[in-house]
Amino acid sequence: MISCLFLNMQARGISRTSGNLVTGSMLDYFIHFVHGMERFEPSAQKAFQIPVVYMGIMIGISYMIGGYASKDLGTSGIQTMTRSKSRVSWMLSKILWNISVVMVVFGFMILFSMIFGEKNLSISDLLCQRVMHFHGITEGMGAASLSETELIGRALLMALLTSMAFALLQMTIELIATPVIGFLWNLCLIFLSAYITSPFLLGNYWMLQRSNIFLENGMNMGGGIIASLGVMFISIVTDLWIIRKKDIGMESK
Amino acid sequence: MQIELKHVSKKIKGAVVLDDVNLTLESGKVYGLKGKNGSGKTMLMRAICGLIHTDGEIIIDGETLGKQISFPRSVGVLIENPSFIAGYTGMKNLQILASIQNRIGEDDIRQTLEEIGLDLDDKRTFRKYSLGMKQRLGIAAAIMEKPDIVILDEPINALDESGAKQVREILKSQKERGAVCIVACHDTEELKFLSDEIIEIHDGRIVEG
Numbered sequence: 303m304i305s306c307l308f309l310n311m312q313a314r315g316i317s318r319t320s321g322n323l324v325t326g327s328m329l330d331y332f333i334h335f336v337h338g339m340e341r342f343e344p345s346a347q348k349a350f351q352i353p354v355v356y357m358g359i360m361i362g363i364s365y366m367i368g369g370y371a372s373k374d375l376g377t378s379g380i381q382t383m384t385r386s387k388s389r390v391s392w393m394l395s396k397i398l399w400n401i402s403v404v405m406v407v408f409g410f411m412i413l414f415s416m417i418f419g420e421k422n423l424s425i426s427d428l429l430c431q432r433v434m435h436f437h438g439i440t441e442g443m444g445a446a447s448l449s450e451t452e453l454i455g456r457a458l459l460m461a462l463l464t465s466m467a468f469a470l471l472q473m474t475i476e477l478i479a480t481p482v483i484g485f486l487w488n489l490c491l492i493f494l495s496a497y498i499t500s501p502f503l504l505g506n507y508w509m510l511q512r513s514n515i516f517l518e519n520g521m522n523m524g525g526g527i528i529a530s531l532g533v534m535f536i537s538i539v540t541d542l543w544i545i546r547k548k549d550i551g552m553e554s555k
Numbered sequence: 556m557q558i559e560l561k562h563v564s565k566k567i568k569g570a571v572v573l574d575d576v577n578l579t580l581e582s583g584k585v586y587g588l589k590g591k592n593g594s595g596k597t598m599l600m601r602a603i604c605g606l607i608h609t610d611g612e613i614i615i616d617g618e619t620l621g622k623q624i625s626f627p628r629s630v631g632v633l634i635e636n637p638s639f640i641a642g643y644t645g646m647k648n649l650q651i652l653a654s655i656q657n658r659i660g661e662d663d664i665r666q667t668l669e670e671i672g673l674d675l676d677d678k679r680t681f682r683k684y685s686l687g688m689k690q691r692l693g694i695a696a697a698i699m700e701k702p703d704i705v706i707l708d709e710p711i712n713a714l715d716e717s718g719a720k721q722v723r724e725i726l727k728s729q730k731e732r733g734a735v736c737i738v739a740c741h742d743t744e745e746l747k748f749l750s751d752e753i754i755e756i757h758d759g760r761i762v763e764g
Contacts (some may be wrong), residue, residue, distance in 0.1 A: 377638030381696060384604055385655040387626045549607040551634060552567070 303410075305355045306418040309334045328419030329450055330426050335359065335411045336461045337436050338509020341499045341517055353496050356509060359407065363465055364472055364488045367403050369481035371396040371473050376551050383550065393545040397538055400473055404465045408458070423450040442516040456523060457510045463530035464508040468492070470537035477544050501525055504533065556582035556703045556735055562611035563602060565759070572598045573609060574759040580735050582703070585726050587750030588739040595759035596739040597634060600706050603737065604632050615704075631702035633710060637693025641682040645673055645692045648681060652696055659700050667699040670728075672721050686713035694722065698729060705729050705736045711745060723749060 309331055339353035374396070383392050425439060443453055468488055476484030495505020499512060499520075506512045507526030514520035558580040565573040572595050580586055588596040601607045605626035613620040615627050639648040649664045665675050671691045684692065690713045698705060705726075711719045726749055729736050740746040746753060755762040 377636070378640070380604070380606060380632060380634060381652055382655060383606075384626050384630050384632050385652060385700075387624070387628070389625065547608070549567075549601075551601050551606050 303414055305334055305358070306331055306414045310418055325420050326418070326426055327422045327424045328415045329423045329454055331415035331419040332411065332454060333425070333436070333439075333457065333510065335415070336457045336508065336510050338505075338511050339496060340435060340437075340511050341520075342497055350497060353509070356496065356505070357492055359411075360465065360468065360492045360505065360508070361489065363404060363407055363469055364485055364492070366407075367400055367469050367472060368485045369476065370399070372476050372481045375477075375548075380551055389545045389548075389550075390542060393541050396473065397470065397541065400469045401466055404462065404469050408462050408465070412458075423454065425450065425453075436511050436516070438516060446515045448515060456513070456515075460510075460513070460523060460526050460530075461508050463527060463534075464504055467504055467530040467533040467537070470534050470541075474537040474540050474544070477541060477548070501529070504529060556616055556733065558603060558704065558735055559614040560603075560611070561614070563599075563613060564610040565598060565602065565607060572759050573602065576611070576759070576761055578754065578761065580737065582733045582735050583730055584751045585730050585736040585738060585749060587746040587753045588737065588756060589743060589746055589753050590739075590756035594756045596756055597708055598759070599756065600632075600634055600708055600737060600739065603627070603704070604630055604634070604706060606634075627704050629700075629703040630706065631697035631700060631704070632706045633693040633697040634706065634708045637689050637696070639681045639689075639692065639696075642680050644678060644680055645684070645688070645695070646675070646677075648692065649696060649699060653699065656700060664695075664699055667695045670721070670725060671695045671698075672718065687715060687718055690714055691718065691721075694725065698725060701732065701734075703734055705734050707736070708739045709741065710738060711740060711742070719745065 309326060335355060338356045339351070342348075342350055344350070375392075379392055382395075383389060386392065425443075442448075443450075448456070468491070471491075472484045472488045474484075475487050491503065492505050495503040495508070499506055499517075501507075501521060507521050507529060509521075511517065512521050514522050558578075560576050560578040560580075563573055563576040564571070574595075576599065588599065590596050598607065602609045602613060603620075605613075605620050605624070608621060615624070618624045618628075620627070639645070640651070643651070646664065646668065649668070650661065653659050653664060668675050671694055673688065673691050673695065681689070681692070690710070694707065694710055697707060707722075707726075710722050714722065726736055726738065730751070738746070738749055740749065
């Protein structure tokens, strides 16, 4: 919502200064959520600017899911497990909960984009360039023969899958180590993904500006899907293995 | 119902928390676990519940925990602080837990709440419960499905005299219906009062049985 309010204020400002009415479509608002940041090249002239929206959403999700599974395991989890007689069912319920949280966050992102934006899928180059520092979006789409619908689908899929992978990975680390370490791990990964453009840092796939449509040698969608699903698969398999071996109720010790 | 513990041991980070525990627990009895903090009482309860992996064998009615069964087939547990969904009433919380096994209905839950001394029509959420009420709800969750094994860790914590009296009554009724009851309590006098048999634990070892 803060992201939408910010874009709305910026659009009003641009309208005032340029004399043209710039309102922003719902696609503009959604792009504002997932645009991320351009490739950062460390230099003496250019300081690193934190991509506030990307980091805000990712850290927000991380904070929401952080500690829940671990805390539940030592408290209510004992009640549910001794009744269901299954550690695996408990774990699967937490995985499902984790994925649901991410989906709810994205649901709100779409909802706020629809509330704030004009009900069309046109892209405002002016907003993208001036507010998001996202240059050449329409040229990039033209070169890739990508329609607005395809762009929104692509952006949504990549950000959603990457966020789910981050969330599941955090829960796995939390179960192996502690909730704080899980959170810090994610924090580092989120930050490093913004700082370094690399296919090995998952957050790069989240950011639309880092996609190979808009960035030379940028992130490939297929690679992003495989990387995210791979991380999710490994996390789930590890979770199920850990829960079978774990001593339960020792979390507070 | 019989629970047999054979050479049960547990080490955590190199420290022995259960040391060659051998016990036989039978239905219709209340066993009181006595011992200092960190002596292994709660760990022993966790082991019987199937919550921790141990060396040795825990056999419940002929089935070995961790081999034939992951958890006892019928167990009610209150270990440490009772925890429920904070935004729901006590009744709603118990209904959710009961829905997992679907063995009891609303009447059974109401009867249990009455037995433990909680107001059936209390609209307060768990968040607003006092410590004593939380403890009562924890005990209610442990006994509502009339399990074959009842495990209560410090059941009279945070309870007033009337609450403690209700716990005594509850344990008596659980014993009469044939459950194996295992209770840990700091108060030695209270434990003597509650239990048919006292099991003393010192540094993870059974001292007296």
